[in-house]
Amino acid sequence: MTNLVRIAPGALTIGRPLPWNVYDADGNVLLRQGYVIQTNSQLEQLFERGRFKPRKIERPQEEIFEDNRERNPFADYPDLLHTLEATLNAITGADPSAHKRLLGLARMIERTCTESPDASLALIHLYSIGPVIHEQILFHAILCQFIGRQFGLEEKRISVLTTAALTANLALVPIADKLNASNKVLSNEQRGVIRKHAERSIQALRSAGINNKLMLTIIAQHHEQADGSGYPRGLSGTDIRPEAEILALAERYIAMITKRAYRDRMDVANARKLIANLADGKFRPAIPKALLQVLGEFPPGILVRLENNEVGVVTGRPVRARGPFVKAIFGPRGNRYAGTFERDTSLPEFNVRALEEPEIMPSIDFGLVWGLNS
Missing domain, CATH: 1.10.3210.10 (Hypothetical protein af1432)
Structure with a gap:
């Protein structure tokens, strides 16, 4: 894969989601957007091996300053x-x-x-x-x-x-x-x-x-x-x-x-x-x-614990009588789900019990959770 750019020191931080996919020098995906770096050694490896692909705007002869693609x-x-x-x-x-x-x-x-x-x-x-x-x-x-x-x-x-x-x-x-x-x-x-x-x-x-x-x-x-x-x-x-x-x-x-x-x-x-x-x-x-x-009471992007002890991410604000839209990412015993599961928080077993405020966000595949194309 051409037009890959080396990741500059300081561009990534422990505990925060990756803002883009990270590739190796051959264009193979190392980590997906939304993955959270957990350790210093992992961070150093990404600075050593990692590349990213800027989404450059094609500009005609007269330079423009606006990107009209579908927004994600x-x-x-x-x-x-x-x-x-x-x-x-x-x-x-x-x-x-x-x-x-x-x-x-x-x-x-x-x-x-x-x-x-x-x-x-x-x-x-x-x-x-x-x-x-x-x-x-x-x-x-x-x-x-x-x-x-x-x-x-x-x-x-x-x-x-x-x-x-x-x-x-x-x-x-x-x-x-x-x-x-x-x-x-x-x-x-x-x-x-x-x-x-x-x-x-x-x-x-x-x-x-x-x-x-x-x-x-x-x-x-x-x-x-x-x-x-x-x-x-x-x-x-x-x-x-x-x-x-x-x-x-x-x-x-x-x-x-x-x-x-x-x-x-x-x-x-x-x-x-x-x-x-x-x-x-x-x-x-x-x-x-x-x-x-x-x-709303539970803004999109925050984590919540449900009555069945699952932890999910709020993906949308309530519509009419139902509660916030939530996708479960962790099971009741703390196991990370391979995918995400839509939960109807108006049902008693999926009611929101409490907010979760981690100091380090869990890794989340944003494209999968919100159903947006990267």
């Missing part, structure tokens, strides 16, 4: 991250193509969320244990798509909100991963960078010729709070754009379910409780309510 969130994940990184670099470099790149990426994310909503939400929860900054930004944009639509924003405003979510933390990109990996108290200098990141992101966008007024307003206001306790201007109430509150809530939810060096990640049940409490003063009540409706 899991197979597209590495490409979305690569495109996001290239887009942010184009903005900071004041590249003339920056605006087209940003709009094209936003449309790709919109199509992904529209065509595969449950799989898009699953992507967030499957990769949320220790995401790097580009992953977090992608998750913010995905959540903004869903919250904005549930809140009732018109499509044009959702599109602008998505571009704001992709660029609001532009100024934090160089330092975010280092901050998240540190268990030390922030220095005054670091706090200053964080408080000014929205302003600096806006400056970079303007320098790149990106001047959408609504987009820049969303970024400027996304750390304001309805009770006036936010920054930089201490705005309150309806002086804050609802799009800015949606972005702020998306960022807060991702932070809740993400592990940091200085704290553990929060399980979805506790995150939902905190979101419900945010309706009391910090946000206009309809926005936390919209996020709770998007997630």
Whole structure:
């Protein structure tokens, strides 16, 4: 198999699902997408032997910045991250193509969320244990798509909100991963960078010729709070754009379910409780309510233990009277099933008993579980 690329050190992490199939130099599959690396020695072997196949976009003479293939969130994940990184670099470099790149990426994310909503939400929860900054930004944009639509924003405003979510933390990109990996108290200098990141992101966008007024307003206001306790201007109430509150809530939810060096990640049940409490003063009540409706009690991508003691992964949100769609991956005695088995969680023996929050995700063949072609 040609066009295979060696895996760079740092691209893979113990305890997180593989973002793509891994091949040997002859093109034979070593590990499937979704497999979770368990040990350091296994990781070293993959860096030594492993290759992956980038899903490159064929470009005609006039370069385009949008991929119109049928969307598969899991197979597209590495490409979305690569495109996001290239887009942010184009903005900071004041590249003339920056605006087209940003709009094209936003449309790709919109199509992904529209065509595969449950799989898009699953992507967030499957990769949320220790995401790097580009992953977090992608998750913010995905959540903004869903919250904005549930809140009732018109499509044009959702599109602008998505571009704001992709660029609001532009100024934090160089330092975010280092901050998240540190268990030390922030220095005054670091706090200053964080408080000014929205302003600096806006400056970079303007320098790149990106001047959408609504987009820049969303970024400027996304750390304001309805009770006036936010920054930089201490705005309150309806002086804050609802799009800015949606972005702020998306960022807060991702932070809740993400592990940091200085704290553990929060399980979805506790995150939902905190979101419900945010309706009391910090946000206009309809926005936390919209996020709770998007997630449901058991969001796609989380693991649950059933009444019969099986462990399964939630693949879809409830429809009408039935519970969440779950596919069992472990048997009652902890044995890993060779395949997956659909369980009707409205039946007593398959009711959801509890959430499972592993520090290391089990290996999951995403294509098999969600029935998507890679």
